[in-house]
Amino acid sequence: MSGGTGQADVTGGAREEGAPEERRVRVVLVDDHRMFRTGVQAEIGATATTGVEVVGEAADVDQAVAVVTATRPEVVLLDVHLPGGGGVEVLRRCAALTADPEQPVRFLALSVSDAAEDVIGVIRAGARGYVTKTITGPDLIASIFRVKDGDAVFSPRLAGFVLDAFASTDAPPVDEDMDRLTQREREVLRLIARGYAYKEIAKQLFISVKTVESHVSAVLRKLQLSNRHELTRWATARRLV
Known part of the structure; x- marks a missing residue:
């Protein structure tokens, strides 16, 4: 991920009258590469300026389910390929948390892959969005807050693809x-x-x-x-x- 690209107005840069206190989101990072988690933490984890609080990390499916269940974050940044069954398995095992009407846990896939099977798989399993690891720090922060608010978020190149995949009458039936x-x-x-x-x-x-x-x-x-x-x-x- 690289630095900002003029997204300060979207991601909630510092404003007067205590604005940083108005934007808060608790996040869990799920990725099997420790260095990548460290990099994401450095990009988004400065709570005082970004409003993002990283409350937990996990490197595989079992760890992810345990940490998400224990911390009940508002957003989970979820890698698609994980030891133990992948992001789809995490979503399956956390289905009750995503469906909680009082305090839903929402998932945003953050992956290097833009393969059709990966994108459709996690969206079908319950993720609220899918962005690739080329995303900038400010754009990722903006995406996290949008997912927290219930929006669906996709990297620009994937948005049309996802819509076409679900809308197409030629799409293969669910197996x-x-x-x-x-x-x-x-x-x-x-x-x-x-x-x-x-x-x-x-x-x-x-x-x-x-x-x-x-x-x-x-x-x-x-x-x-x-x-x-x-x-x-x-x-x-x-x-x-």
């Missing part, structure tokens, strides 16, 4: 079977369907063979399949290979 799988389970599914051995999958995804086996078992159970051969046929029929 309820795929929606049952976490992001990591989908990754394992695709690799299994392409003929990779468990050891090869473990090496490619930087996880243990035992973890691969656990993911395969979960996929088979959720899809009600008996073995990897049926799984391969299932994936091929959906053009996932």
